[in-house]
Amino acid sequence: MDDRLVALRRDLHRRPEPAWREFYTTARIVAELDSLGIEDLQLHVGPDALAGDHRLGVPEEAELAPWYERAREYDVDDEVLDALAGGYTGSVAVLDRGEGPTVGLRVDIDALPREEADDPEHVPAAEGFRSEHEGTMHACGHDAHATIGVGVLRRIAESDFEGTLKVFFQPAEEVVGGGKPMAESEHVADVDYLLALHVGLDHPTGEVVAGIGGFLAVSHLRATFHGESAHAGGRPEEGRNAIQALATAVQNCYAIPRHSDGATRINVGVVEGGVAPNIVAEEATLVAEVRGETTDLMEYMDERVRRTLRTAAEMHDCEVEIETGAEAPSATSDAELAGIVADVAGEVDGIETVLDRDDLGGSEDATYLMRAVQENGGRACYVGVGTDHPGGHHTATFDVDEATIGHGVAVLSGAIERIAAERP
Amino acid sequence: MDDRLVALRRDLHRRPEPAWREFYTTARIVAELDSLGIEDLQLHVGPDALAGDHRLGVPEEAELAPWYERAREYDVDDEVLDALAGGYTGSVAVLDRGEGPTVGLRVDIDALPREEADDPEHVPAAEGFRSEHEGTMHACGHDAHATIGVGVLRRIAESDFEGTLKVFFQPAEEVVGGGKPMAESEHVADVDYLLALHVGLDHPTGEVVAGIGGFLAVSHLRATFHGESAHAGGRPEEGRNAIQALATAVQNCYAIPRHSDGATRINVGVVEGGVAPNIVAEEATLVAEVRGETTDLMEYMDERVRRTLRTAAEMHDCEVEIETGAEAPSATSDAELAGIVADVAGEVDGIETVLDRDDLGGSEDATYLMRAVQENGGRACYVGVGTDHPGGHHTATFDVDEATIGHGVAVLSGAIERIAAERP
Amino acid sequence: MDDRLVALRRDLHRRPEPAWREFYTTARIVAELDSLGIEDLQLHVGPDALAGDHRLGVPEEAELAPWYERAREYDVDDEVLDALAGGYTGSVAVLDRGEGPTVGLRVDIDALPREEADDPEHVPAAEGFRSEHEGTMHACGHDAHATIGVGVLRRIAESDFEGTLKVFFQPAEEVVGGGKPMAESEHVADVDYLLALHVGLDHPTGEVVAGIGGFLAVSHLRATFHGESAHAGGRPEEGRNAIQALATAVQNCYAIPRHSDGATRINVGVVEGGVAPNIVAEEATLVAEVRGETTDLMEYMDERVRRTLRTAAEMHDCEVEIETGAEAPSATSDAELAGIVADVAGEVDGIETVLDRDDLGGSEDATYLMRAVQENGGRACYVGVGTDHPGGHHTATFDVDEATIGHGVAVLSGAIERIAAERP
């Protein structure tokens, strides 16, 4: 079994696709599930898998097209690809095994827009499964997440599990864009227990965190400064310099005061502007995110960033247009559910340390699904599965210790069986 | 004749090409010259036209390729295109008419990387010759310059001119990249008198500036900040933020003190960096230029910019790599030559005002050719031919009053004949 | 009793003195204690009260002098003033009542360098005890702290307490300067139990926090940028502008990345530089502080601030000289001791709510004394006594509800008696 899962993970790693462009990824997961020969497995893809109107941060058709066309060139099922057209990526797999609770497992599947390391110490480079899509990389372990989702589904299908299992292969986590439309879909409405997972997070192989909390609320925005171009040598005073506005904004966004109520974050992750050294730039764009330990703290940062952008524009006689991007709330893991995970994990081969809880200190749109289930009276738990990762998350040398795949499958399928048995 | 020149100008305008990518432009000029049927015209293209090793700012092959391929698709002479491969654009046309001085005329031919206006008040849009190359535009009038070069050559070919005329169709003026290799070529070595021209410069149709001076010395650079990426929510402190370094650098570059010895300029014209809002940017790039009324003043700015870049990088724990770009010196027009131009211009139909001199207040790599000729004991003069232009140079609504083409041809060919006759 | 304490508090409020200049304040406290007629009370003042070499942030003699001279003009004991000369302010009062534990109570006595509100809604203004020392104000409640210290001493002197009580009237808390020399004095060495207190902290009258923790470690610094002056109109390029260096430093200090390990703080609280608008500034100074939830986090900030200062200076061709100021570590309240305080507080008239613990989120050099006692095997607890305060701490409208004085005396003297009785 493990060989097959490792092969799947490496194949996904080799062909990473960023948010809403997981065309090959989705089709490959569906093909893998089909190949398992589980007769009663129902698969939802495309507009059936999520509430399309709630998708956030879907790129324009022109950006989707090359990814879609490339996926066509790979060896995948054309009908599945047809269903994904227009950025309807992701899938929901349902296994209805009669009376019993409905348990959901959410795994995310998208990659990041960054270059992958190419030196011999980086295992994917050394062993030939480094990204073939230059500038895109599975630098956060979602290739392992998707693989664990498949593994859990197979294990449960072969078990005595009574109830319904739904595995949510969620797209677009990295842009905080896929959690909301999945949470709003009909598939989540009847879930009694939801599990989600993440590998790594600075926990080594052999360590499990039963219930992760401390999710930071997050919000993205894109600001475009509009000024006026001028010849930089001949008429500098006639320019309204969008790059100066941007630089002032960046400096002052990072300088927003810390807050005594808890953690806040600010990052201007992308800047772009201007056309030539001898032209005063008439347009410049930045993409930023703010986070907070609570939604209030996130909104404190958001409001300050917007004021900074507006006044920086005005200072340099520019206008600024702000597009609101994706958002995700904060959430917590239910202690009872975490207790079950901890118990199960303690019995899994290779797991040496089980921590009851830890704070993520980051953001995740799994919180949309967790909150949806909790608001319906259900319970949710976010599980950390340790893995030795050489570089940090989101860096060029991030990698997953593949032993983690087996650990994840064992802990999560064990927990699902125990939940069905105990209905806590 | 004028209809034909206007058609040429509009065709060049419709298919603008930026520096070192003037493949269609060069081939089109050569075709036009060929069609004139001047039997004793010698045409130099490709490596024969300029000193290839001195070319500055030539883009990488990957950037040249799409332009080259597109030119292939147009109706041009394949042999000419073959010669231009690798960014050897531009051409030198030589007309040897026996004993007499060697007179050079330098015209530049490249376009700018900017969007062209698309509203009905913009003549090229209204009359159907707006740029077909989205994002590139003849926003400085070089389409008219090239056309005037062709017109002058025809007029002189038909005249009693005795001596040698060389018309330099120079590429890559906008990146200050083509002047130096043309100045270093063998074609300039024996030039006794050099004329160059520019249309517009805030002078209206009917006005001529006989001798322009006050060229600002200029230098370009590209700085790339290298930091380290990190998850912006989970480990902000582990990032070494290249975008913060860039923003600090931009702000402080513009704040370099003014100089009491004369005019200085600074512009950060392009910025780009980062990959996603949730990743601390590990790389960010800016492209900037500095200018000075003298070379010393330009170097004052250049030195300060470099210190600012270096310390801004260090402040944010980044490294910075600085690539020196193109440079051009300052220069002056010789008064005797300007006197001849002024005399001739005063007799041209449609020219109502002739100014002896004016300052450019900008930069131009024609100065390389002017200096080369002057250092050899020759004389040089840079002529302004007024044109009503709705928008400023380098802006989206720049356009040329086509009456200017006739004025330019008349003034310059008149001056060339007079020079040959008088040998001042 | 309360009338007398209120009168004392108002008198201290009317004559606030900043760090190391508490000449009148100390003498007035000593006079009040003397007037109580407690025969076995020992009073230590001047060099006897603290380890003089460890004093931090003592101003120069020229700054001390006017405060010292003014104190002379008030009606106080000249001998006490003699002992305080040179900034040896503060006092330790010792009551030895035989066998039993040594219990310390630390109260701070200094005021802040800020203007006090002068409108009728501000009680001290309305009732005639607003600061007579313009520009200095008891804006943090240390007038109440000192008063409570006196009140506790009197109450214990009249009780059956067995053991030794030491009340530390500590100077210079606001500059984090007096805690260390008191902690290093011989008086702390034999303390078994230490209590400290603060009024307010956003807790209303009637609320007590038994054990406050979450003290931020703090460090102060002063940076002086040295450049070179020049005539701003005639030779701007010859200046090396210390004000530009300072502005760059300020912007970038606030922009130091947040840290995922916990709370950090940065504040540039004072700037000063330059002499005239037409002179490029040759000198500019800033005073800043950094804080961290742990000492490591404080040091992270400190290191970044120093790099920012150094590179900002270099960017503008200046030098920077950094003087390290005061520091204080973090600390925690012992739970057993907090338990006693909570029990006692629950029985005090007027106390309606008792919280077990809360985080300060600020800094305090009481932590030096707390750590000293804890490292000797003793226990320490920092108690919050709520008070309705109209404006925030350190603002012009801060004031204390005087009912708090009675609450503070009751809770702390009750706790001291209980400690002596129970020896937890």
Added chain:
Amino acid sequence: MDDRLVALRRDLHRRPEPAWREFYTTARIVAELDSLGIEDLQLHVGPDALAGDHRLGVPEEAELAPWYERAREYDVDDEVLDALAGGYTGSVAVLDRGEGPTVGLRVDIDALPREEADDPEHVPAAEGFRSEHEGTMHACGHDAHATIGVGVLRRIAESDFEGTLKVFFQPAEEVVGGGKPMAESEHVADVDYLLALHVGLDHPTGEVVAGIGGFLAVSHLRATFHGESAHAGGRPEEGRNAIQALATAVQNCYAIPRHSDGATRINVGVVEGGVAPNIVAEEATLVAEVRGETTDLMEYMDERVRRTLRTAAEMHDCEVEIETGAEAPSATSDAELAGIVADVAGEVDGIETVLDRDDLGGSEDATYLMRAVQENGGRACYVGVGTDHPGGHHTATFDVDEATIGHGVAVLSGAIERIAAERP
């Protein structure tokens, strides 16, 4: 004669007084003039010397008082001091010698708020006439100007001059504050020819510039940012940080784009704000000046500075209050008058080089008087008298070669006699 003038200059140097505080200086000049025993000399001091309502930048009484009191302690005429009370410094001396033109000579008399060098290479330090007023210095040579004014008056009094000579001993040039009220006084209304002078300006001893032009128009302002204080550790988010607003403003003021029409200047010469490192600053002030080669250019800078101040305040949720300070226009020297000066200077012993003209590149409120005379149909000329000065103007090591005093007296009195004789 020269010994006496040198003694006067050194005495003025030893007791420098800044703008509007030239109490001793004025009284000392008056005493020197009295001692010359010129019977028909009329002296105007106090409100008689200038149009008091037009005075700019007069400090508050509290700042004037210590200077006024100190002047009282020196050996000067009490009646003169009485007339100067309230900052009515400066004097006008009139010598009416019958029929003939009215010739004015304007000299300025104030010092700068800066420390003077104290090393043996600095002549005033070595020879015992270094400033006794610590923090104030004659760093621009006005001590020599005033002395030359006295010398010229004596020389003309002893000559055959026919006409009226008025010497304007103008206060407050350094704050651009005294030129306007002198220009608006009745004394200027009938002046036919005005001379003004400056020593040094990078011209060595023995060089004279007959007619200086290129005065930059100048305008001063003071901006006070009002925010809200908060405890920097406990409630950083509640602060509205005036120092952050100031830093953003400073950075962006220096970054105002250069102008293609000519020279501009910006300087933030003074900053001050905040009270303590642990308090978010609620108030911060800057003093700045802008200049332009023309009044339009100065106004371009002024408008941009104001927008920058306003938006920087808003960015940090502060308010800003802007007080407009002094202003001075640009002006030019009349060529005929400069011609006379040049002729005379060429005959003066010790003058080796005479330049027709030069640009100041700085500002001067002599331009108010020059314009007033020119607008009345008179003529004006600003004369440069070279002096070897070790340090630049406004720096700690500036000093005057005392040979310059004789040169100045000879050139200017010679020119005044020639003007009266020739009436150009």
